[in-house]
Amino acid sequence: MGDVVFAIAFWVFTLLTLGGGLAVVTVRNLFHAALFLLVSLFGVAGLFVLLVAPFLAAIQVLVYMGAIGILIIFAIMLTRGMMRLEHPFNSQAVAGGAVALLVFVGLVLVVTPLADEIGLAEVNIPAEIIEEDDPADVDYETVSEMGRVIADRNGFVLPFELASILLTAAMIGAIVVAREDEA
Amino acid sequence: MTFIEEILREQLGLSADLAALLIVFGGVLVVATGGLLTPIITIWLERKVAARFQDRIGPNRVGPLGLLQTIADVLKLLSKEQITPRDADKVVFFLAPILMVVSVVTMFAVIPFSPLAIGADLSIGILYAIAVSSLGTIAILMGGWGSNNKYALLGAFRVIAQLLSYEVPMILALLVPVLLAGTMSMQGITEAQANIWFVFFVPVAAVVFFISSTAEVGRQPFDLLEAESEIVAGYNIEYSGMQFAMFYLGEWLHAVVICLLTAILFLGGWQGPLVNADNVIGPILGMVYLIAKTTLLYFVHMWIRFTVPRLRIDHLMAFNWKFLVPLSVFNMLIVAFIWKLFPAPEEPGFVAELPRALGVLVGNIALVAVTLSLLQGYATRERQKVEGLVDETLYDPRAPRVAASATD
Numbered sequence: 001m002g003d004v005v006f007a008i009a010f011w012v013f014t015l016l017t018l019g020g021g022l023a024v025v026t027v028r029n030l031f032h033a034a035l036f037l038l039v040s041l042f043g044v045a046g047l048f049v050l051l052v053a054p055f056l057a058a059i060q061v062l063v064y065m066g067a068i069g070i071l072i073i074f075a076i077m078l079t080r081g082m083m084r085l086e087h088p089f090n091s092q093a094v095a096g097g098a099v100a101l102l103v104f105v106g107l108v109l110v111v112t113p114l115a116d117e118i119g120l121a122e123v124n125i126p127a128e129i130i131e132e133d134d135p136a137d138v139d140y141e142t143v144s145e146m147g148r149v150i151a152d153r154n155g156f157v158l159p160f161e162l163a164s165i166l167l168t169a170a171m172i173g174a175i176v177v178a179r180e181d182e183a
Numbered sequence: 184m185t186f187i188e189e190i191l192r193e194q195l196g197l198s199a200d201l202a203a204l205l206i207v208f209g210g211v212l213v214v215a216t217g218g219l220l221t222p223i224i225t226i227w228l229e230r231k232v233a234a235r236f237q238d239r240i241g242p243n244r245v246g247p248l249g250l251l252q253t254i255a256d257v258l259k260l261l262s263k264e265q266i267t268p269r270d271a272d273k274v275v276f277f278l279a280p281i282l283m284v285v286s287v288v289t290m291f292a293v294i295p296f297s298p299l300a301i302g303a304d305l306s307i308g309i310l311y312a313i314a315v316s317s318l319g320t321i322a323i324l325m326g327g328w329g330s331n332n333k334y335a336l337l338g339a340f341r342v343i344a345q346l347l348s349y350e351v352p353m354i355l356a357l358l359v360p361v362l363l364a365g366t367m368s369m370q371g372i373t374e375a376q377a378n379i380w381f382v383f384f385v386p387v388a389a390v391v392f393f394i395s396s397t398a399e400v401g402r403q404p405f406d407l408l409e410a411e412s413e414i415v416a417g418y419n420i421e422y423s424g425m426q427f428a429m430f431y432l433g434e435w436l437h438a439v440v441i442c443l444l445t446a447i448l449f450l451g452g453w454q455g456p457l458v459n460a461d462n463v464i465g466p467i468l469g470m471v472y473l474i475a476k477t478t479l480l481y482f483v484h485m486w487i488r489f490t491v492p493r494l495r496i497d498h499l500m501a502f503n504w505k506f507l508v509p510l511s512v513f514n515m516l517i518v519a520f521i522w523k524l525f526p527a528p529e530e531p532g533f534v535a536e537l538p539r540a541l542g543v544l545v546g547n548i549a550l551v552a553v554t555l556s557l558l559q560g561y562a563t564r565e566r567q568k569v570e571g572l573v574d575e576t577l578y579d580p581r582a583p584r585v586a587a588s589a590t591d
Contacts, residue, residue, distance in 0.1 A: 004200075005204070029272075032272075035325070038321060054305055054306060054307045058307045058310040058311050058313075058314045059310075059314075061314040061317070062313060062317055065318065066314065066317030066318065066321075067317075069321065070321065070343065142306070143307055143366075
């Protein structure tokens with residue numbers, strides 16, 4: 001059962017991710033575009049689950065769909081003039097498309113062994129790494145491991161604290177900017 | 184589970200894969216349907232209890248004690264016409280109530296009803312519950328927007344401001360049991376309370392969680408979004424028939440779920456005497472305990488609902504950001520600090536865990552004392568500020584009244 005269900009789930013989530021992404025840039029109603037963005041993000045969360053990263057999946061839903069998605073929708077709803085776009089393509093469409101294509105090709109070359117297989121680049125990924133990526137072998141308890149690594153002196157405690165300070169500063173900055181002048 | 188699997192494989196001759204798949208689908212069906220049917224009981228219960236609080240009898244015509252009243256109401260709602268406004272965003276309008284119910288029903292997947300009965304014991308159980316419940320916010324936005332009605336949209340804005348605000352203290356309070364149990368798994372949190380329930384040594388977190396999750400559900404005293412005695416309705420103003428009822432179904436289900444979550448996180452879930460996974464009666468008894476604890480909490484929920492008056496919107500926000508959020512932040516810091524101060528007991532047991540629990544309890548009591556004295560100081564200052572400004576005769580029923588002017 002495992003393989004078939006896994007494959008079905010993978011294709012469903014892929015379809016949601018790519019279909020949602022495509023709809024974001026093609027529909028004319030910006031509110032619908034934002035909703036399709038949420039669909040796409042949900043697909044990514046599903047892919048995270050399939051990759052045995054449940055914590056990332058939950059964070060994806062909570063932060064990206066629950067918080068950032070709402071923020072985007074709010075921004076769109078409060079700018080009513082943006083609702084019906086007459087021209088979905090602006091003058092930079094060609095340049096934008098070229099950049100997107102470049103990034104996509106770059107990602108494919110870096111992430112997958114595809115380039116190596118078709119002889120484009122010398123990417124040597126050791127066989128054992130690919131074997132380790134089999135979801136059945138990955139430890140399911142990713143949360144506690146992540147916590148340990150973040151709080152470990154030899155791990156990522158410094159970047160973690162720096163990120164916390166940065167976020168706090170950003171939050172205080174947002175309050176200062178949004179605050180009305182008490183004149 | 185294994186018992187059913189055996190029947191499927193040996194009696195019906197299904198392959199192992201198909202049997203496993205059928206069991207998963209069957210489990211989903213049972214959990215989701217069971218969850219969806221709870222409002223039939225809780226609506227009757229709440230109408231009865233509300234009636235008693237207000238010195239009435241409540242539903243008593245349909246069936247014994249009015250038990251079938253809800254079923255009659257559901258049938259009525261199902262047969263009503265569903266009106267979609269002409270200029271509504273039809274697809275969004277249609278999907279919003281469905282998403283609302285889905286966001287709550289999916290939370291049942293991680294509820295541990297007994298040592299064995301749990302949909303999926305995820306390692307991120309509690310985070311999953313919070314994540315899917317945040318989808319309800321999107322449903323409200325979709326409903327408010329899709330109606331193409333400015334009042335619905337304004338209502339949606341108000342609800343979301345409330346939901347986003349109260350999510351902060353709720354998650355901060357929820358981190359406390361996660362911290363104490365050292366896991367986010369719902370089953371793990373329940374098992375960590377085998378000897379002492381968390382509510383006995385982190386009462387502040389329990390109360391903050393219960394209050395802020397009540398606000399998340401949006402019921403009295405936090406029901407500004409649809410304050411039926413003051414405004415027509417909130418984001419759901421354009422909805423009718425079963426679509427309108429779906430929003431309410433979501434709300435009722437959510438009320439049950441937050442009581443379940445509080446019972447699991449702070450009242451030990453299915454823990455109780457004679458519960459273990461080994462014998463047959465254990466799991467069933469566990470379910471009975473969990474339902475009993477949930478019912479008790481639900482009664483408290485109704486008690487608050489029918490006795491506390493509604494908050495004003497600025498009070499609502501001030502209560503959250505100036506009181507609950509700082510309180511839950513300090514609570515988490517204090518609990519984490521004291522918890523690390525005491526060494527972890529070598530082996531679990533009531534006596535071994537007692538010193539640590541007492542330490543945390545003392546920290547909680549100190550926090551409550553400081554909070555109360557701060558609140559008292561604030562109240563005194565406020566009172567001094569308004570002293571002399573208020574015309575005391577306004578509140579004195581015996582004082583002579585000036586005749587109302589024509590502009591009133």
